[in-house]
Amino acid sequence: MIEELLASPFYQRALAAAAFIGFTNGFFSGFVVLRRNALSVSALSHTMLPGIAVGILITGVLSQWNAFFGAMFAALLVGLGSVAVARGKRVAEGTSLAVLYTAAFAAGVAILPKLDTRSELEHWLFGDILAVGNTDLWIAFSIGSVILLATNLLMRPLLLTLFEPNVAAAQGVPVRAMQYLLFGMLVLALVSSLQAVGCVLSVGLLVTPAATVSLLTDKTSALFWGGGLIGGVGSVAAVMMSGPLGLPPGPAIVILLGLLFILAYLFGPKYGLLSPKFFRKTRP
Amino acid sequence: MATSCGNRVALIGPNGAGKSTLLKAIAGLVPKSSGEIRWRGTSVKKWSREFAYLPQREEVDWSFPITVRGLVEMGRYPQTGWWRKFSEADTRAVDAALDSLNLSDLQGRQIRELSGGQQQRAFLARALAQEAHVLLLDEPFTGLDRNAAMLLGELLAKLAKDGRLIIASHHDLVSAHSLFDEVLVLSTKQLAFGAVAETLTPQLISETFAI
Numbered sequence: 001m002i003e004e005l006l007a008s009p010f011y012q013r014a015l016a017a018a019a020f021i022g023f024t025n026g027f028f029s030g031f032v033v034l035r036r037n038a039l040s041v042s043a044l045s046h047t048m049l050p051g052i053a054v055g056i057l058i059t060g061v062l063s064q065w066n067a068f069f070g071a072m073f074a075a076l077l078v079g080l081g082s083v084a085v086a087r088g089k090r091v092a093e094g095t096s097l098a099v100l101y102t103a104a105f106a107a108g109v110a111i112l113p114k115l116d117t118r119s120e121l122e123h124w125l126f127g128d129i130l131a132v133g134n135t136d137l138w139i140a141f142s143i144g145s146v147i148l149l150a151t152n153l154l155m156r157p158l159l160l161t162l163f164e165p166n167v168a169a170a171q172g173v174p175v176r177a178m179q180y181l182l183f184g185m186l187v188l189a190l191v192s193s194l195q196a197v198g199c200v201l202s203v204g205l206l207v208t209p210a211a212t213v214s215l216l217t218d219k220t221s222a223l224f225w226g227g228g229l230i231g232g233v234g235s236v237a238a239v240m241m242s243g244p245l246g247l248p249p250g251p252a253i254v255i256l257l258g259l260l261f262i263l264a265y266l267f268g269p270k271y272g273l274l275s276p277k278f279f280r281k282t283r284p
Numbered sequence: 285m286a287t288s289c290g291n292r293v294a295l296i297g298p299n300g301a302g303k304s305t306l307l308k309a310i311a312g313l314v315p316k317s318s319g320e321i322r323w324r325g326t327s328v329k330k331w332s333r334e335f336a337y338l339p340q341r342e343e344v345d346w347s348f349p350i351t352v353r354g355l356v357e358m359g360r361y362p363q364t365g366w367w368r369k370f371s372e373a374d375t376r377a378v379d380a381a382l383d384s385l386n387l388s389d390l391q392g393r394q395i396r397e398l399s400g401g402q403q404q405r406a407f408l409a410r411a412l413a414q415e416a417h418v419l420l421l422d423e424p425f426t427g428l429d430r431n432a433a434m435l436l437g438e439l440l441a442k443l444a445k446d447g448r449l450i451i452a453s454h455h456d457l458v459s460a461h462s463l464f465d466e467v468l469v470l471s472t473k474q475l476a477f478g479a480v481a482e483t484l485t486p487q488l489i490s491e492t493f494a495i
Contacts, residue, residue, distance in 0.1 A: 163345065223349060
C-alpha cells in the first residue's frame with residue numbers, strides 16, 4: 001500500500017511540500033523563538049484569514065500573491081490598531097490585540113464560505129497538503145528560498161538586532177529595517193504554511209521546531225538549522241504516518257512536532273526534566 | 285574633562301545624574317544634544333569599534349540562547365562585517381580574549397549559567413575581541429560579591445595598565461578610591477573632575493548627594 005501511495009503524484013507532491021514548508025518554517029522558527037513573541041505570531045496567523053478573504057473578494061481570484069498582500073495588510077491593520085488602542089492607556093496592548101484579532105478572525109470565518117473559491121473553510125483553518133498542485137509547490141519552494149537566502153545573508157545583523165538592539169543600532173545596523181524584514185518574512189512563512197497546516201495550526205510549525213532545539217542546545221545557529229531539520233523531517237514523517245493512522249495530515253504534523261517538543265522537555269540530555277544531570281543540579 | 289589611556293575613570297553622582305546616559309553617549313548609543321567627544325584628536329561622531337560598551341546587568345537578555353564563545357565572537361562582527369567568514373585571525377582573537385579572561389573552560393556555557401563576575405568577564409572578553417581601546421562599563425560592580433568585585437577590580441587595573449581607558453559608572457564612594465584613578469562627579473552637569481583622592485572631598489560629596 002505504501003508503494004502504491006508513493007507512486008501517486010499527489011502523494012509525492014504532498015511529501016515534497018511537507019519537506020520544503022517544514023524546513024523553511026522550522027528554520028524561521030528560530031527567529032520567532034529569539035524574538036519571544038510566539039503569542040503575537042498566533043494572533044497574526046488568525047488575522048491573516050480575513051485579509052486573504054478580502055484579497056479574494058477584491059481581486060476575484062485566489063493566488064498566493066494576493067493572499068500574501070491581503071494577509072500582510074490585515075496583519076498591519078490589526079497590529080498597528082492594537083498599538084493605537086493601547087495608547088489610550090485604558091486597555092493593555094495584549095488585551096486590545098486579543099480583541100482585535102479574534103474579531104478579525106471571526107470576520108474571516110464569516111466571509112470565506114461566501115466566496116467562490118475551490119476550497120472549503122476547513123482547508124483554510126487546518127490545511128490540505130494532499131491537494132497541493134505543481135504551482136503551489138513552486139510557490140512554496142520560492143518563498144522558502146527567499147526566506148532562507150535573506151536570513152542567511154543577514155544572519156549577523158539580525159542576531160545583533162535581536163540580542164542588543166541599542167548596540168546594533170550604534171554599530172550601524174539598520175535595526176528598524178531588520179525588524180520590518182523579520183515581520184515581512186514572518187507573514188511570508190505563514191502564507192506558505194497555510195497550504196500545509198492552515199492558519200490556526202501554522203503557529204505550531206513556526207514555533208515548535210526551534211523551541212524543541214532550544215531545549216537541547218545553547219548554540220544559536222543550531223536553533224535555525226536544527227529547527228529546519230526537525231520541521232522538515234517531522235512534517236514528512238507526519239504526512240507518511242497520517243494515512244495509516246487515519247489522521248488528517250495538517251494536524252498530524254503539528255501533533256508530531258508537539259510530541260517531539262515534550263520528549264525533548266522530558267528527556268533532553270542537558271535541560272531535560274528527567275535527565276540525571278538536571279537532577280543533580282537542582283536536587284543536590 | 286580630558287583623560288588618557290591607561291586610566292580608570294569613575295563616574296559618580298546621585299541617581300538620575302546622567303551617568304548611564306553619558307556612557308551611552310560616548311559609546312554612540314544615544315544621540316548627543318550638545319557637547320563633543322574627542323578621541324585621538326578628532327571628534328567622535330558615531331560609533332567606532334575603538335569603543336566597547338558593557339551594559340548594565342538588567343539590560344541584558346540573559347536567556348538568549350548564546351554561548352560565551354558566541355558572545356565573544358559577536359565582538360568580531362565589526363571586523364568581519366555582515367558576510368565575511370571568520371578568518372584564522374578572528375578565531376585567534378576570540379581565543380586570546382577568552383584566554384586572557386580565564387573563560388576558556390566556560391566557553392561552551394550559556395551566558396545565564398555564569399556567575400555575576402563571570403558574566404562581566406564575558407562581556408569584557410567581547411570588548412577585547414573587538415580590539416576596543418575604550419571600555420565603557422555601566423555599574424560593573426553592582427551585585428557582585430566581595431571576591432568577584434576584587435577580581436574584577438584587579439582585572440580592570442590590568443586592562444588599564446595594558447593601555448586601555450576604562451570609564452565606569454560607580455556608586456560606592458569608598459571603593460572608588462581603590463578601584464579608580466580619576467573621578468568625574470556629575471549631577472546632570474559636570475561638578476568636578478580629577479584624581480580620586482583630591483576630588484572626592486567631604487564637602488563636594490555632601491553637596492552632590494545632599495547628605
